[in-house]
Amino acid sequence: MNEQPDRVAEFTAEIESMKLKAGGAEGEKRLLLLGVLAVGAGIVLAVIGGVQVVNAETLMDQQAYLATGAFLGIALMVAGAALFVRYSLARYLRFWMVRLVFESRANADRIVDAIERASGPR
């Protein structure tokens, strides 16, 4: 416990070397938005692809349109949805966790209280 001057120096150094991000939640919001945009773009691509496939004359054309339109669109949608779910859930779950911890704590307090009362005055 007596290497404290070192501890202060170490602490100062660690604070000094800390990377300061401008709010972690900011990047999260951006990725969330990216997810939404990707889903939107995916739907548009898929619809265009679908229309092209329907209007295509030959099987070859249909396949080409499937590849560029439908498949790419679906891939974008899936990726976008994954981003969206990941970052919206992250926010939600964080609050949820805190809430759970808090409630289980309150509950334990209540139980301890009840047991103490039930066991009579000491």
Add this chain to the structure above:
Amino acid sequence: MNPSIDAPVVEEIPLLSLRGVRAAYGNIDVLHGVDLDVPKGTVVALLGPNGAGKSTTLKVACGLMAAKAGKVLVAGRDVTGVRAEELARRGLVTIPEGKGVFPNLTVRENLIVATYGGQKLADIEEVAYGRFPRLKERRQQVAGTMSGGEQQMLAMARGLASNPAILLLDELSMGLAPLVVEELYGVVAQIAQSGISILVIEQFARTVLGVADIAAIMLNGRVRAIGSPDEIEEELSSAYLGG
């Protein structure tokens, strides 16, 4: 504002300092420009009546709450808006108001939780039981069934487990008998002697003033007086204790 790293002036930079901090809950302003320094190796006592904004000040200082305006400097660096975990991991440790323990876990399990920071359980237990022998006797007891004082000891032990450089303590004495409070402050004094800087928050002054190097009075979201414990004690008896 940004001192260079290698300058010897580093010695004088307070480990923690608040500059014109304003904070609000929703649109209710609670802090109206708080200035406070915790120099290296000192115990600073922040005193004030209910609702003065002491706990809020602490929340802003440790990063749990964002300041609306003003700055929080840690070791001379502006850390306004940095998350509390980031600061805690590096050594700015807070022991919040009320019971900072898991009531449904035993003493030992509570200490196991503290290994989350990467320390070995054996080391944590050594420090904890060294400072608080009473916890050793009760290591298999469920924390929620211990006395308030013992729970507070456990909370402090967990705080110490993470090898703090600065310790922020909110109302250690809440709901405890004067004798227990004295015992706790005895430990605070020991901790301070080992070189850890401490900011303690209290409503009722007497016991803390014996331990503190610097004391400040907070009223209505502002620091109204700051000085040596003796000066503040006088101020207190003439001011808000009304006697």
